[in-house]
Amino acid sequence: MNAHTEARQVAGPAGPLELAIDHPPGAARGVAVVAHPHPLFGGTMHNKVVQTLARACVAEGWQAVRFNFRGVGASGGQHDHGVGEQDDLRAVVQACAASGPLVLAGFSFGGAMAARVAAALATERPLQALVLVGPAASRYPMPALGEELAARTLIVHGELDDTVPLAAVLDWARPQGMPVTVVSGGEHFFHGRLPLLKRLVMQHLRALA
Template sequence: MNAHTQKFLIDGPVGKIEVALDLPDGEPRGIALIAHPHPLFGGSMDNKVAQTLARTLVQLKYVTYRSNFRGVGATEGEHDNGIGERDDLRAVLDYMRAQPGQADLPLVLAGFSFGTFVLSHVAAQLREEGREIERIVFVGTAASRWDVAPVPDTTLVIHGEKDETVPIQSVFDWATPQELPVVVIPDAEHFLHRKLHILKRIIVDAWR
């Protein structure tokens, strides 16, 4: 992603998990975990949308972690349809919280596509345990393909108007019962080709 990205392995439920870490300048305001798109269709933590999420959250002063799902990069194990992947993200979160000075920092969860499905269930687990999440950011929410769990009303939902992978109506159908606004990027497809600068602007504006 950039010259300062650190990549390393941590222990997970079924083997090693590959993690990328990006640090903000100065005192961090929180920690963030980013989940990438579907592993069986080329998704990884180096996906352009995942990288844009990381770059933006680092700019907003978050210690930002990305991890590869099972079977991607140096992460061990086999794809588990988003079930075992939840346990892996919990392992990354435990690692994050165990780092000096990070135990009590506010937590942001950000996901793209398949990553929104996995993160939605991780967020539900955390909320059931009484653990606070400062904010969730979902891009290309995979509501037409998986059972994305309900999320808090502070969640920022961003979607491309012309997304053919996840039709925007499916996101409206998921968001409407929760009374969640959906921020639409005009003329954008699923991977937000040539629209990543707009994604960054939406997130930065939401934090103001």
């Protein structure tokens, strides 16, 4: 993301996992782990939406950890259709944020993975926040988050997203009483809307500080 991004590898369930870590100027509030979009459609930790999420976290004082799912970049293993990828995300959390305040964030496929792992982790440890951008609710089963985690969740979706229809996200959020922030005129990759997305994420993290 910048000249000060730290490259690192950690052990994953299917081989090493490639990480990129960005640090805030002062002492970090905690760790934010950011998950990228679908590996079979060009998704990597260098995706612009993923980098925007990381920048927003760093701006609010969080250490941001991006990583490549199995089979992407220098990460070992092969794509596992959203099953093993949850284990990858858990392995990164365990390696980089085994204790202390934790934020999970994800875009598209990564949003679905972050939601699933967050729902599971909520029974083990509290999450400071969950940030889901264009979560792939039409393509992967999405979990019930529970009242406490739902209250700490930001969902942002493009009005004109033709990869993950807005209706699918609303259908998931509605029974849980979760608001969805709709970016008018926005599509799946938030072209021209990344500064707005960054502000929305920063506001959410600041409100929960």
